[in-house]
Amino acid sequence: MLLQRVARTIGKYQMLRQGDVAGVAVSGGADSVCLAGVLRALAGQLGFRLHILHLNHGLRGAESDGDAAFVASLAEEWGLPWTIQRAELDTTHGNLEQEARRARQRFFAEATRTLGLSRVATGHTLSDQAETVLFRLVRGSGPGGLAGILPVTAEGLIRPLLEVERAEVRQWLGSQGLWWREDSSNLDLRFRRNVLRQRILPDLEEHVRAGSGRALARLASIAASEEDYWRESVEDAFRRSITGENPYIFNTIELRRLHPALIRRVLRLGLERTAGSLRRFTQEHVERLLRLVLQADGEGQAVLPGVTARRSFEWLRLAPPELERAADWAIGLPEPGRASAGPVTLEVVEDATVCPPPADGAECLYNVGRDWLDFDRLSFPLILRNLHAGDTYQPVGRDRPVKLKHLMQSERVPSWNRPDWPMIVSKGRIVWARRFGAAAWAAAGPGTRRVLRVGEVEGIRG
Known part of the structure; x- marks a missing residue:
């Protein structure tokens, strides 16, 4: 009954x-x-x-x-x-x-x-389930998509x-x-659903196999059960392979240690959490991400519905398209102090603790770090800005100027971190860049009388 x-x-x-x-x-x-x-x-x-x-x-x-x-x-x-x-x-x-x-x-x-x-x-109904599974099959869904209509959803639908x-x-x-x-x-x-309902499924029932609808619904039930079995393993692998969230950044070295079946499910979960649902994705989208993970070359990109995937060195990032390119930003610093712009806050402060070189050759602070500038070689206002195409400077320890792009490649800075890379400019010349430190011409040295110390304020965005 x-x-x-x-x-x-x-x-x-x-x-x-x-x-x-x-x-x-x-x-x-x-x-x-x-x-x-x-x-x-x-x-x-x-x-x-x-x-x-x-x-x-x-x-x-x-x-x-x-x-x-x-x-x-x-x-x-x-x-x-x-x-x-x-x-x-x-x-x-x-x-x-x-x-x-x-x-x-x-x-x-x-x-x-x-x-x-x-x-x-x-x-x-079961008939709706059969239509959903058939549609997802021809659309190219993977095993997870074949679970079809769930009996109970996280949103409270039954x-x-x-x-x-x-x-x-x-x-x-x-x-x-x-x-x-x-x-x-x-x-x-x-x-399209009406075509399946009015034409395709009746033809399957009449000309291919009676009970096709129930068979498709049974496939959905089995797929849902297997996805439930995988859920804990996928979540654990997902957590172990990401190095950042919002957007999600995966370590491809960690991913390649997994079986391809598990990699696919981890990537699928990444797509779901980035886009909010899997409705717009097919298995082919997951396969494109898998190819980015497995390729030997550390560069590549896949533009998917509502998500852009980028491979850079050993990392893979999934992000909404609007995060792909931030606008240029800049702010003037009229005197030593704190400056915030774009995603960064810097402190540029005069430091009186730096001593002149002692006679015995012992090191002073400006010989220990790369973020010490000679106050008297600079002209205020200083400009805190992001990386521009073609930016070149000569960091301390280099014998000639070098493009920042090449420095970032040698330091394996992921491509998505480069557009917002902060630097300080004085009269059009770069005097400091994150990670690479002071320019040789502006760095504190033995003849320095006043020192500026540059430091990035952790946890504060511009």
């Missing part, structure tokens, strides 16, 4: 507990009306309460308004509380299905917060009908004398 099967599904996945208040997403279509009816029949037995939710997308004019009125009437007839809202969708650009999905997610999250809901139930076929839904509605609304857009073959 369908009620018993749904009750088992609820128990198996711990979807609802006694005392919970479940929001029920009802569009007015057969699946959602069945969901509401089944949960209403089980509510007393399992000890939960219901609240009907409907979001009117307004995309079909009077038909959409009719759906909202139908849902309100159904909730009133059943004596259930209901909340109906109208969505304002941006239909001028982008994916309309995706925009509508985001609107529903916002609606469910707001309803959960304001109505005190424990979970929100949606009417996804799918009690996920082990019930669409045909069974309609049989149950007929046995209960319940009506539903038909959404005319479900027949629109401009939507």
Whole structure:
């Protein structure tokens, strides 16, 4: 009996507990009306309460308004509380299905917060699961994507009908004398899911193998179980291989110690956490990242949907595109003190503790560090700025000027750290650069009378 099967599904996945208040997403279509009816029949037995939710997308004019009125009437007839809202969708650009999905997610999250809901139930069926898995297969998803529609999500969505076929839904509605609304857009073959539903899956069932839908849903269940098994190992490998967060930076030497199957899952997790979801990615995107990890050459780039991956030396960075190139920045320092600009704060202070060279040749402070400048060789205001293309200077210890680009390559500075690299300039000449220290012409030496000490203030950004 369908009620018993749904009750088992609820128990198996711990979807609802006694005392919970479940929001029920009802569009007015057969699946959602069945969901509401089944949960209403089980509510007393399992000890939960219901609240009907409907979001009117307004995309079909009077038909959409009719759906909202139908849902309100159904909730009133059943004596259930209901909340109906109208969505304002941006239909001028982008994916309309995706925009509508985001609107529903916002609606469910707001309803959960304001109505005190424990979970929100949606009417996804086994048939929806089969369509999702088939679509992801042809789209190029990896093993993780084949898990399809999850019975319970981290956002609090539950799918009690996920082990019930669409045909069974309609049989149950007929046995209960319940009506539903038909959404005319479900027949629109401009939507890819409708092509799968109306043409591809029926052909598979009739001409390839009866039970294809159940086989695809079973594949999703197995994939979800295996992903759950992998989760702890992937998280542990992820943590061991990253050297920075926001954006994520991976040590490719650590990654290459892992089996390729685990590397793929670690990279997939990196994509998910960088982009916020995996909806826009396919397995081919993961494979492109894997090639960057495994290549011998330490440079390379892959531009993915909403994420730019860059390999530099032994590191791989995943970042949103907006982090790829920061704007140039600069600030004047009219006198010794603290200066903040871009991502850096420097202290340029006069230091009276530096002594002139003693007769016995013992070292003074300016011989110990590279960040000591001869005050009298400089002209204020000093300029704190980022690296510019072609910047060249001669650090202490070098016999000729050298491009900062070459210094950074020899010091294995990752390419994404270079644009914001801080330096100090006096009258157009570089006097100091991070890590490489003072310019030879501006460095404190035996004849120095007043010393400026340059130091980067840790933990403070400009």
